[in-house]
Amino acid sequence: MLRVSGLHAGYDGGTVLHDVGVEVAAGEVQAVVGRNGAGKSTLVHAVAGLVRPYRGEVRVDGVDLAGRPAHRVARAGVGLVPQGRRVFPRLTVAEHLTLAAGVRRRGTASSGPRWTVPGVLELLPRLAERLRHRGDQLSGGEQQMVAIARALLTQPRVLLLDEPGEGLAPELAARVRELISRLASAGLSILVIEQQLPHAIEVADRIAVLDYGRVVFTDSSAAVRADPAPVEALLSVAGAATPDGGVPVPSDQEAARNGSDPIRPGPVGGPEEPAPPPGPPPVATSPSTVTPSPSSAP
Numbered sequence: 001m002l003r004v005s006g007l008h009a010g011y012d013g014g015t016v017l018h019d020v021g022v023e024v025a026a027g028e029v030q031a032v033v034g035r036n037g038a039g040k041s042t043l044v045h046a047v048a049g050l051v052r053p054y055r056g057e058v059r060v061d062g063v064d065l066a067g068r069p070a071h072r073v074a075r076a077g078v079g080l081v082p083q084g085r086r087v088f089p090r091l092t093v094a095e096h097l098t099l100a101a102g103v104r105r106r107g108t109a110s111s112g113p114r115w116t117v118p119g120v121l122e123l124l125p126r127l128a129e130r131l132r133h134r135g136d137q138l139s140g141g142e143q144q145m146v147a148i149a150r151a152l153l154t155q156p157r158v159l160l161l162d163e164p165g166e167g168l169a170p171e172l173a174a175r176v177r178e179l180i181s182r183l184a185s186a187g188l189s190i191l192v193i194e195q196q197l198p199h200a201i202e203v204a205d206r207i208a209v210l211d212y213g214r215v216v217f218t219d220s221s222a223a224v225r226a227d228p229a230p231v232e233a234l235l236s237v238a239g240a241a242t243p244d245g246g247v248p249v250p251s252d253q254e255a256a257r258n259g260s261d262p263i264r265p266g267p268v269g270g271p272e273e274p275a276p277p278p279g280p281p282p283v284a285t286s287p288s289t290v291t292p293s294p295s296s297a298p
């Protein structure tokens with residue numbers, strides 16, 4: 001399982017994530033939604049070891065990985081499907097898979113499925129037809145499949161997906177969400193960044209909203225489906241660019257919640273400051289409805 005607690009992270013001394021906490025049980029899908037620039041990718045990168053947290057814990061099956069470099073985090077069982085896929089243009093699909101299969105995981109044997117190249121090709125049959133194609137000859141969907149296959153071949157217990165449907169045709173994005181559900185059924189803990197709330201509700205067991213680097217809402221997808229208004233309200237200001245295309249001005253309440261002045265600072269907000277009190281939305285605690293089934297590998 002993945003347990004992130006008290007996570008503060010950012011860039012060049014500026015803080016983007018403030019006291020972030022999130023838990024993902026084995027077999028569970030946790031979606032994180034939030035407005036542009038809320039810190040979603042930073043969260044994924046901090047978990048994956050690509051951004052070094054200032055403080056806080058990133059525990060995978062009880063072992064704190066915070067501050068370890070990305071390759072060691074990967075070896076400890078965290079797979080990343082990055083935003084934009086990051087497929088190598090000159091390598092073939094087969095080469096991508098061979099490289100990934102060569103990454104050895106340290107530590108105890110995985111309780112989940114052990115992924116092999118034939119296994120991922122069975123899961124993603126389209127790739128079997130494209131083994132000789134180079135990265136730059138693949139469609140966006142095929143590149144996404146390569147990115148997922150590559151992550152699975154590192155034998156993750158935790159899978160992080162940063163906007164996996166981005167740039168894909170709706171039908172293909174829906175297939176990726178189906179695939180995510182199947183991977184969770186195989187026992188993985190999955191943290192997925194989703195831009196669209198309906199997609200998050202569809203794919204996830206639980207939803208968390210990140211706003212200005214803080215978790216301001218968390219509840220089951222079922223609860224959000226039944227009453228999406230609170231989350232929609234948190235996300236709605238997202239598109240509210242000012243008429244002149246400038247920086248949106250948060251309400252006073254929002255500014256108070258963020259402990260900042262009403263005009264949002266740029267990417268790095270100066271030296272790290274003590275986190276102001278957490279925002280008002282309650283943090284729900286309803287349990288996951290998913291039963292892990294590690295033995296049901298696809």
Ligand SMILES: Nc1ncnc2c1ncn2[C@@H]1O[C@H](COP(=O)(O)OP(=O)(O)OP(=O)(O)O)[C@@H](O)[C@H]1O
Nearest residue numbers: 011016035036037038039040041042043266267268
């Ligand atoms: N490498 C970086 N160096 C400095 N600042 C960064 C860097 N990456 C992101 N940021 C800043 O951190 C903040 C959070 O960015 P992040 O990419 O985590 O947000 P996001 O919620 O994923 O946004 P989006 O939905 O637009 O992808 C933004 O203000 C962004 O400009």
